[in-house]
Amino acid sequence: MSTRTDAPTRREQILKEAARLFAERGFHGVGVDEIGAAVGISGPGLYRHFAGKDAMLAELLVGISERLLDGGRRRVEETAGEPDALLAALIDGHIDFALDDRPLITLHDRELDRLRDTDRKRVRQLQRQYVELWVAVVRELYPGVTESQARAAVHAVFGLLNSTPHLGTPAAGDGLPGRGATAALLRSLAHGAFGSLAG
Template identity: 45%
Template sequence: MSIASPRERAKAERRDALLSAAAKLFAERGFERVSLDDLGAAVGVSGPAVYRHFAGKQAVLAALLVDASAGLLDGGRAVIAATVPDDPVTSILDARRALAALVAFHVDFAVENPDVIRVQSADLESLAEADRRTVRTLQRQYVELWVDALSTLHPDSPRPLLRTRAHAAFGLMNSTPHSARAAARETRALLAAMATSALSAPV
């Protein structure tokens, strides 16, 4: 296992800082109204210095949204693997455990990353076509993790309806950027309870 040098660690930290600043600025102003100079200034560097980390503003947006979608997919897979060791999900109990773990995982993401959710909602179409396809592919794969668990819990429901159910739950959990600020613990509990009810309710 290689150990990152101080210079490599510093570069990675600066990249993360730029992405964090981009999420905040894009969420507040919209992608088109933020310049590279704005991004650089937010982390204490010049606009041209941003090019040391990204090819341009479009690449910043791509990294932000692709990283988020890939992180959700990888995290969702890890959650299921840890919750249901004998994957695939085959029993009602397995399905309930998997969905509870997925809900907790997604609620944590939503509460901790409201700016990313706002950028995804407002600026997905600003991505280059190839990056937009990548994001949508990752998101479809993430949704199917939920649908697989739901298909065990609701065996008589066709998969298109189960996808609708999953997307409805995402709408609840992703509402954090648009809701009144509350204590994080209370917000997590409320969103988890509402999403679980939506996913578990009989048709």
């Protein structure tokens, strides 16, 4: 979801490779030496950047929750009270996350319970705030919808958008038809799901 164009820092490189490896083989299936090798440093060299694998996992899962919420809040400010435009912007932003950060979806599903209580609670708190941001715009667009209906619809759309790790890869020719086409498909499905609330 970031619009940065400058080169990633070593810390960011480590996190990206850790996310990929954790998603592929599980948190306990990856050692610090393998993460270090993926970024061209020794395993012990990782400890100059992180206290250990637990710290990497926490930063990955708390970090993406913070980025999603910050991005959502930014879109609220940018759309200045236009609920149609805001919902479209929220959907597009989440699609970017779902397509560009697929390993983090897998990590969240498999490894959230490995976080320390404080980190796990922080992730849940950030996620609740993100959901409520969506619920507010859905209820503004569809005034007849109850809060619980809006929340259920938001979670259903998240489930749809966050299905990307299960769709295969374009390179393998076994699933995703390409980023642009997949984004368009997800966008259409998400808008269709919310549009059904109008009935």
